[in-house]
Amino acid sequence: MPHFTEFNSHPPFPSDVPIAKLECISLTDLRNGNELESEALFDACKKDGFFLLDLRGDEMGEKILDDACKLFDMGKTLFDLPYEAKMEYTMGGARSVFGYKGVGLSKVDSEGTPDRCEFYGISKDDLFGLSAQLPSSDIITNSRPLLKSFLSDNYSLELLVLHHLETHLRLPSGALTSLHPLTKLSGDQVRILKYDPQPSSDRRTSLVPHTDFGSVTSLFNILGGLQVLPIGAPNTEQNWQYVRPQTGCAIINLGDSMVKWTNGLLKSAMHRVTYAPGKQAAATRWSLAYFGHAHNGALMKRMEGGVIPKLGDGVVEEALTAEDWLYVRSTSYKQEGMKEFERVVGKREEADVTPIVE
């Protein structure tokens, strides 16, 4: 299995750094109806908003691990393209949150310190023909079947997680899953991220502290560098803990939609990326993510029923649609991306991304 050899080809994750104690849930046990495993998933979502999901021994899980390796290889070819070629596919404007973001175009703090990460997001709607195909590099075009298979398998994992959560929340079956149909427009995407090694004299945060916006994220990392702030802990340097990547496991985290629907019962944890710890710092760090979102028309407000806490007295929610929610949260780096696009490539025509279906 390439996934396992990748782990062995890098220095090990060091033991002398703070490591988050995250629950490790077995996909096989979940599928076999193991109640304790399902409870552990619910507890992790209420307490940490993060857990590891062991994909080994499950047919689809093993396929996801294999596909992740192939996508890491694709990423290496993609990000080796010249900067100007990558900038052709800049995210922003009508292209919204999909496409390429160059190094330094988002900020890691309120002083405007530039990030140290480049990434490329591929839209579910584009891959499944729900919206017009975005212009993209041949490397992406040739990998569409692989991207589609990786996206739909991770989508299935998302549905499985949502199904367990709606059961424990004592919501009607489908309360969460039905907001996530593969066939409707949404912000779902696969993102591949690259972090170059940083010089030993100048190492710092490379991706801004944030919570994810959507529903369920799955992450695939080989090297460390991802850190979480435990729920409720103040944002001070000593409180950040590393998420240690584990062979055969995806890192699953909940986004803010889950917090909104459950009025804070489920958690989305703040996370950021810094240089890889110990000897790993000398290597390029790759990361692969699937971001699952509700369909564009879903309403972002507390769900009624089950064990979901009531709203406080006098609290009135302004219910954004999932589409507006994503737009509001992602405006800043889209604007920076468009400015850089115009500098490097020139003015863009906006007419090429009309949705094909509602």
Ligand SMILES: O=C(O)CCC(=O)C(=O)O
């Ligand atoms: O690179 C990583 O491990 C995390 C990336 C991340 O949190 C994100 O893209 O939202």
Ligand SMILES: [Fe+2]
């Ligand atoms: Fe994130």
